[in-house]
Amino acid sequence: MNIHEYQAKALLSRYAVPVPPGKVARTPEEAASAASGLGGGRWLVKAQIHAGARGKAGGVVLADSPQSVAEAAGEMLGRRLVTAQTGPEGLPVEAVLVEAASDIERELYLSLLIDRGSERVAAVASASGGVEIERLASEQPEAILRFQVHPATGIFAYQGREIGFGLGLEGGQIGMFVRILEGLYRLLVEKDASQIEINPLAVVAGGELVALDAKLNFDDNALYAHPDVEALRDPSQEDEKERRAREHDLSYVTLDGDIGCMVNGAGLAMATLDLVKQCGGEPANFLDVGGGASTERVTEAFKIILSDPKVKAILVNIFGGIVRCDLIARGIIEAVKEVHVGVPVVVRLEGTNAGEGRALLANSGLAIIAANDLLEAAGKAVAAAREER
DSSP: OBOOHHHHHHHHHHTTOOOOOEEEESSHHHHHHHHHHHOSSOEEEEEOOSOSOTGGGTOEEEESSHHHHHHHHHHHTTSEEOOTTTOTTOEEOOOEEEEEOOOEEEEEEEEEEEETTTTEEEEEEESOOSTTHHHHHHHOGGGEEEEEEOTTTOOOHHHHHHHHHHTTOOTHHHHHHHHHHHHHHHHHHHTTEEEEEEEEEEEETTSOEEEOOOEEEEOGGGGGGOHHHHTTOOGGGSOHHHHHHHHTTOEEEEOSSSEEEEESSHHHHHHHHHHHHHTTOOBSEEEEOOSSOOHHHHHHHHHHHHTSTTOOEEEEEEEESSSOHHHHHHHHHHHHHHHTOOSOEEEEEEETTHHHHHHHHHTSOSOEEEESSHHHHHHHHHHHHHHHO
């Protein structure tokens, strides 16, 4: 789960990580009032969406008067901001963050994330933060500093000092950096965050370190233990189909193609998408109905897939292990009847009672296209989608 920048900075403040003074606003009038309350002569107006690259898309504006702040907020609020990370549809801007502008001397990069390969928390830093950090990591990987944190010990101060020196910090800045790093680690562990990214971590006038931007991601599977974090969820920033799928314990990700895919098992689902691509098609989604593919879940899965107007055919690929194929076939038949599916449906069943399941589908009287193996199923789905275009 992602949260907004203003929410992330409120959490950082609770863990003694310095952030610029700022206020959230949902109207131009609130934005102007926030600027007046913050004082100073320059303010940043920052669109609050769950995506980066806002600055290049007009989502971060420097203003020099409360009136200018109100005008900038008025340009952003109520619109959809399209950035390099949102896709062409963009995301709705329902709030802006008004911050006092900082005099930046240097921009650094700092993040903590779960490294599943090493089963450790990894700290990643660079002396060159800002909007080009992705390009830097690709073109100059030696500029990226890293270390791993053992879960039994947490971060040692010497690790923070080594990274601090590597970033070119000196004097009291080293101590500041170590305290920031320790605060971020406590936040990540205590709130079950999967990633915390500070970009930039700025050296401002006077030599202080300040987190000018913050991006926090949380483990969905741990939200039951953190109702305060769950309360920060903003459904307007989420794909509607993905939200509905989560409510029914379905794993769903929207893609750009026109062949809807319903599969049980994440690995099998990925293989299915690969074969659809190999056959010349484009998947419309990743959808894993899980091992217990009940009639209710299959029905809801069909509804979610069909809510995408791009879908021209549906490929159902089920391996009957925990649940028998004949039960799955009955679920598919009932779901197709209930949902009134109007596009071709290709079904491949394999596993326990696969023969019985195929017979049920063949005798259902429905326009279901049967396939004996996955490659055949993918090919038939691609062909059916072409005919429907």
